[in-house]
Amino acid sequence: MKVGSGTSKLKMTLALSTLILFAVVFIPQCVGEGSIIGIIGEAAILPCELNFMTPVSIEDINFEWRAEGDIVDAFVKGQHELTNQEKQYRNRTELFITELAPRNLSLKVSHISPNDRKVYECWFFIDEDRNGYLDKWLLKVAGHYSEPLIKGPxxxxxxxxxxxxxxxxxxxxxxxxxxxxxxxxxxxxxxxxxxxxxxxxxxxxxxxxxxxxxxxxxxxxxxxxxxxxxxxxxxxxxxxxxxxxxxNELHSGDRRHWWIAVIVAVALLVIIVIVAAVFRSRNNSASSGNNYDQAQQQVRTWNEQNPLQSINAED
CATH class of the missing domain: 2.60.40.10 (Immunoglobulins)
Incomplete structure (x- = not known):
């Protein structure tokens, strides 16, 4: 009985280990639900990746993105499949899966609008044992406001x-x-x-x-x-x-400004009068000097023309 009991326990342990190994190797890990913010008019990327360890070929992968039951985008046996794509997403989606990156099932949605605010799920199908959803994202939508302008009275x-x-x-x-x-x-x-x-x-x-x-x-x-x-x-x-x-403060300020203007005007007038007087005085001095010089020149000219009279005058 002990031997049989031990054998049964060993078989159960092996079965459990196999089941756990199968789960680790073949069943993808669900990341869970998160949120991503998409800016109106721009693009948003919803990540999704196969995480199980066994090698996988792109031809063996079938997956699709769904939003509230609608097909957003799909990939079937190595081909981009858009036959059942919801009209709202036409010409706005892009997938990243390639031969070099067969595990990248991410989705890009362009020209984001408030109508895109939904929960998106990434579903995959490889065989009967390897299928289900990998990621779930709530796409939130936002737009930047302009710098506020303020105006007072x-x-x-x-x-x-x-x-x-x-x-x-x-x-x-x-x-x-x-x-x-x-x-x-x-x-x-x-x-x-x-x-x-x-x-x-x-x-x-x-x-x-x-x-x-x-x-x-x-x-x-x-x-x-x-x-x-x-x-x-x-x-x-x-x-x-x-x-x-x-x-009163306004009127007082106005009066103060008026008096300042009057003082400045009077000061300018005084300066103008002084400058004019100085200029006139200089002109008069210059004129007197010119008359004296002219008289001296006339005497010298007369003496040159009448030398004898000039000598008698000296005697």
Whole structure:
């Protein structure tokens, strides 16, 4: 009984070992489900690879990618098979399997759009014992928003008045979050001072416009950010500043500017008068010198013409 029992246990151990070896050698390892982000208008690659150890020929592999039951792409006995491909994916898919890389079953999907947000499964078939799905991926879709533009009120006399600030960004996906900052402090998103409107301009893009109303009691610095949570991307606007002034301050500033202008004008006038006087004085001096020189020249000329009279005059 002991010998028979030992033999039975040995057979069971061998059978179990064979089963485990078969599982390791012939059954592929499923990576599990993950997620990949595809950017609208660009391409996304969904990885899939045969991981079992036995040699495999490309002619023996049959596999297909499925999304919600639809055939996205397929490969049958060494050939790219598109007969049953879902219309949505036509001319947009690419496979990487080759003679040199027979285990690479990855899929490339081009021109990503929000309609491509689905769960994709990589299924393979080699024989009755070697088949099943290898990888499962959730393809998420996103698009970058433009840098937000911010605009403030045109008025300058804002003390103790409500002022509207506008923040706008375009062309992103999915819907964003807008955050406002006043003097570097974040405004609570649920604040009733914020009114945000998101517009679906197409099936693939959103525009966002947010208005923040502030009661201007002091000098204020304002900026906004637009956040795409899926991309973990937050874009910031420029920082605009408003110096709050009362009417009296404005008028006082205007008067001060007026007096400065008057003083500058008077100073310029005085300088012009002084320069003109100096210039005139120099002209008069030059004119007197010229007259004296002319008289001396006339005397010398007369003496040359009347030498005798000049001698008598000297005697």
């Amino acid at each position: 045109a008025k300058t006399d804002l003390r103790n008045r409500d002022a509207d600030f506008i923040c706008a960004a375009t062309g992103g996906y999915p819907e964003p979050k807008v955050h406002w900052f006043i003097n570097q402090k974040k405004v609570p998103p649920q604040s009733n001072r914020i009114n945000t409107t998101i517009t679906n301009i197409s099936s693939e893009k959103y525009d966002v416009k947010s208005v923040l109303t502030i009661n201007m009691t002091d000098d204020t610095s304002v900026y906004c950010t637009v956040e795409n949570e899926l991309l973990k991307e937050e874009r910031k606007s420029t920082d605009i500043q408003y110096l709050v002034k009362t009417k």
